[in-house]
Amino acid sequence: MQNNENKLMKTQYEYDNQEYIVLNKCPHCNLDIHPTVKSRFNLENSNYNVTALSLSCPSCKRDYFIFNDFRSEVAGFEKFIMSFPNYGFSENALVKNTSKKFQNLYMQSINSELLGHIDIAFFGYVKSLEILVKEIATVQHPESEDVILFSNLISCLEQFHATNMHLFSKKLLEVLKNDYLFYHKTEDFHTCSELIKDSINYFLLYLELLLKTFSINNQSKTEKPSK
Numbered sequence: 001m002q003n004n005e006n007k008l009m010k011t012q013y014e015y016d017n018q019e020y021i022v023l024n025k026c027p028h029c030n031l032d033i034h035p036t037v038k039s040r041f042n043l044e045n046s047n048y049n050v051t052a053l054s055l056s057c058p059s060c061k062r063d064y065f066i067f068n069d070f071r072s073e074v075a076g077f078e079k080f081i082m083s084f085p086n087y088g089f090s091e092n093a094l095v096k097n098t099s100k101k102f103q104n105l106y107m108q109s110i111n112s113e114l115l116g117h118i119d120i121a122f123f124g125y126v127k128s129l130e131i132l133v134k135e136i137a138t139v140q141h142p143e144s145e146d147v148i149l150f151s152n153l154i155s156c157l158e159q160f161h162a163t164n165m166h167l168f169s170k171k172l173l174e175v176l177k178n179d180y181l182f183y184h185k186t187e188d189f190h191t192c193s194e195l196i197k198d199s200i201n202y203f204l205l206y207l208e209l210l211l212k213t214f215s216i217n218n219q220s221k222t223e224k225p226s227k
């Protein structure tokens with residue numbers, strides 16, 4: 001549904017003949033970047049060996065830290081500990097269309113996943129999708145706000161997003177209908193989580209288009225009387 005290069009991911013980054021795990025997007029401005037290293041710090045005691053890279057975003061010019069775990073038993077993407085500050089959305093145009101409630105939950109879900117709390121992240125994404133789907137349905141059907149608020153995610157999708165439903169696989173509906181069962185039974189937890197994240201991205205784009213169409217329609221309405 002969405003190109004991988006647009007997704008927030010942990011990625012390998014080589015500096016001074018050493019491999020680090022960093023984010024492919026700037027935590028400040030959310031753009032895909034190849035950051036530059038400003039400095040490197042090692043923190044070590046008898047149990048832990050942590051390296052902090054001070055990185056600079058070539059786009060927004062702001063700095064941030066990425067922490068990596070350099071214990072010998074930790075490999076690959078597991079090396080990533082955290083970024084400071086956390087990943088944020090303050091300049092993402094698509095997310096700006098949504099309510100603060102959605103933004104808070106979505107951002108907490110993303111940062112939970114980055115910290116490795118994938119179970120909390122999964123349920124956070126499902127609830128984020130629900131809030132987003134209901135916000136869009138309310139924009140399109142303001143007269144049905146009460147029905148929308150009290151419906152569950154699936155019936156809201158079926159009732160108010162029927163034109164979008166064909167885009168989603170049966171699998172997504174299964175995940176959403178049985179999120180608790182799926183959570184316990186499925187072996188492909190990662191795919192389920194990615195499916196929900198793709199749907200959130202899809203609806204963020206859809207909301208952007210919808211609001212643009214609204215403003216074009218409103219403009220042509222207000223322009224008519226002056227002619």
Ligand SMILES: [Zn+2]
Pocket residue numbers: 026027028029030031057058059060061062
């Ligand atoms: Zn930036």
